[in-house]
Amino acid sequence: MADFLQSDTVKAAQKFLNVVWTGTPPTDAELLEVVDELISAYHKTPPAQFTDMYKQPPDEDWNVIWKETGLRFPKLGFYSTVDPLKLGDQSALGTGDAIDDIADITREMRQVIWYAENVHIDDAHTCFRQMYAHWGWHARGLANNLYARIMS
Numbered sequence: 001m002a003d004f005l006q007s008d009t010v011k012a013a014q015k016f017l018n019v020v021w022t023g024t025p026p027t028d029a030e031l032l033e034v035v036d037e038l039i040s041a042y043h044k045t046p047p048a049q050f051t052d053m054y055k056q057p058p059d060e061d062w063n064v065i066w067k068e069t070g071l072r073f074p075k076l077g078f079y080s081t082v083d084p085l086k087l088g089d090q091s092a093l094g095t096g097d098a099i100d101d102i103a104d105i106t107r108e109m110r111q112v113i114w115y116a117e118n119v120h121i122d123d124a125h126t127c128f129r130q131m132y133a134h135w136g137w138h139a140r141g142l143a144n145n146l147y148a149r150i151m152s
Helices: 008-021 028-044 062-072 098-118 121-130 132-151
Strands: 078-082 093-097
Touching: 008 028, 008 098, 008 121, 028 098, 028 121, 028 132, 062 098, 078 132, 093 098, 093 132, 098 121, 098 132, 121 132
Parallel strands: none
Antiparallel strands: 078 093
């Protein structure tokens, strides 16, 4: 078995992609579970550095991913957000988009898997950790939205 398959980070990324894109679309609860697993995996991912700065994953067309996501999850869409750092400020209110969240997380988890399969596990871990500032923001917004939908 390839070394990268032993990585909890790669396992969490692959599980997210499998649940989101294979078979019947997941329920809100199933989607929330794999999003939470990604967030948890971030805290367990060892720090690493890119072993080959010149190898880049194939550039996927985000618009295609976004369109496919919308078709797969037609009941998801916009949701309300609040910036916790702007308490009492009207500008704290915002809008998130679950389709955008899933599309962005999908694109970045595919990159993590690509690094694991084509370069080195350290590159996969580095990609996962460095891109957390982006995919983590989407994951946390999506998780809050999914939890609210489940509890309503």
